[in-house]
Amino acid sequence: MLEDLDLSRHLAKDDYKRHLKALQIDLIRLQQSVMREGLRAMVALEGMDAAGKGGAIRRMAHSMDPRAYRVYRVGPPERQEKARHHLYRFWTKVPLPGEMAVFDRSWYGRVLVERVEGLEEPAVWERGYREINDFERTLADSGVVLVKCWLHIDPDEQLRRFNRRLADPLKAWKMSEDDWRNRENWDAYMAAVEDMFAQTYSEWAPWTVIPANDKRYARIRVLQAVSDGLRRRAERDGLECPDPEPVRIE
Template identity: 45%
Template sequence: MGKLSEVDVNHKFETKKEYKEELKKYQLELLHLQRQFHEKGIPLIVVFEGWDAAGKGGAIRRFTEKIDPRGFQVHAVSAPNVIEARYHYLWRFWNKLPAKGQIGIFDRSWYGRVLVERVEKLATEEEWKRAYREINEFEKVLADGGALIVKFWLHISKQEQLERFEERKNNPFKHWKLTEEDWRNREKWDEYEQAVDEMLEKTDKPHASWHIVGGNYKWHARVMVLKTIVKAMEARLHTEK
């Protein structure tokens, strides 16, 4: 698993027509694969991490808009509430895991322990360093239990993030997406990048691999997310035969 600094974030489609054709192709394939996973009772867990304004919401929307809405749940993960904070940090994720044949989508996830909690010092150094082992064991338990796990880091350049922040600030329909916390996180870009690189290195496993998607061009990123999920689902079904 390479470092973020080595990722090309500028792949793109030349025309909107090409994007629409590819999007439709993979959305149709996902619909068929969803049915097969349901019939075989295979749970699918998809984790989305990435920079603020990297396009996680847009990718999730294209992933889910053509599949059966009865077969998936999206979990938007934020800071733990008062009750959740009383337990081990993985506790609050167990009851959000998908049932057999269902899809669970996490818009941010248990990786907060080694990202925001690390950088913002919400977890001690001992806690976040121990979390690499805990997370790997957690995901191994899920994989051994039959789940397919697909993890994404959506990567954009620092300049692209700034332009998206400014666009959100000036767009009344998107202003709600931008918070003071986003600006504060941006000031710690280098610290977060170091944390992400270490996370990718320590938690990229055969049973739960990371996929870094360059996202300066949203159309390309969305299609790459769908294509990656399709390929992972097809590979899993091939092993089921």
């Protein structure tokens, strides 16, 4: 899936502002209509370091009601979490009816970082595919909307973003030794990502793979994916749904 991705996709600044405003309005209308009817959503954003996950989340959250919105930045599990099943800490974050949970990295750490970094034996992370599929199927069957996005950048663009961060005192804190180590394992991560798509793409929890070399384009595609996911589930459940905003990109 990654080899065929057109990373040159670009959105002009004026078009970006127009699309962003329309989609933010669309999301708040969906939140105030179908989610008030009890719809729940979990949004998982994955991608290499500096792919733009945080920026997309900020634009998504900008106009939504914060009382029904939670963002989780997922890092290494705490000691008490390591003593339990790896999905335990995500079960505890399943949203209540009418709420949305957004994950900056997610339960896919088992088949990505834990695989590439050798933190788990192959038998363990290979079993993770089945466990994740069962987890997502259970959530979907209970009415949770699942939106999964992979934001993809190339190594050259990642390096440019790393250098810009290091040159900016307000952003240098984002960089760590882990970022450089992950970069050295780029090819191993790409192999793990392709396996992840092949093993965990499903009708109830499909992947949306987004070209993210242009941050503006990627942000719009993420908001669009969330809007589409909520609208599809609402229509399937027979809920009254506001008409979508007319502006779209592919």
